Amino acid sequence: MCQQQAAFHRQCVICNSQLIGRSDKRFCDIICKNKYHSEVRKSMKTIQSESIKILAKNFVILSGVMGEQKNAAIIDKLALERLGFKFDYVSDAEIKGGILHFGLYHFTYKFIHNKRVLITIDRDRKSISPFIFRRWSYEISEQRT
Secondary structure (H helix, E strand, O other): HHHHHHHHOEOOOOOOOEOOOOOOOOOHHHHHHHHHHHHHHHHHHHHHHHHHHHHHHHHHHHHHOOOOOEEEEEEEEHHHOOOOOOOOOOOOOEEEEEEEEEEEEEEEEEEEEOEEEEEEEEEOOOOOHHHHHHHHHHHHHHOOO
């Protein structure tokens, strides 16, 4: 009796219609199931494209700061933030000699006394621009769908 009452309270995630059948059923039919998964994929693509845009902007900012310098540049953290650099978006991070180094494509940077940023070009890392990365990720996502 309790199971039958619980079955009456289960509803489809999309259209809120009553679910009949298996206890772990979430959708009333294939149309609602497809709509749900389509929305999930669309939201993931939005998050991905926004992240790539921010990484690309960070790359352009670091390229501008480095300018014609071949080895390294030092800039205030606040100055980078004013240029629109977002420190939360990096392509990788690693610890070298007990110091955390952040990577953004072929640039690496670390904080000096939490007020300044030392930017270098990692010669061992293959140079890739965010625009190539964006095209590559688009081609991969098209192959998966």
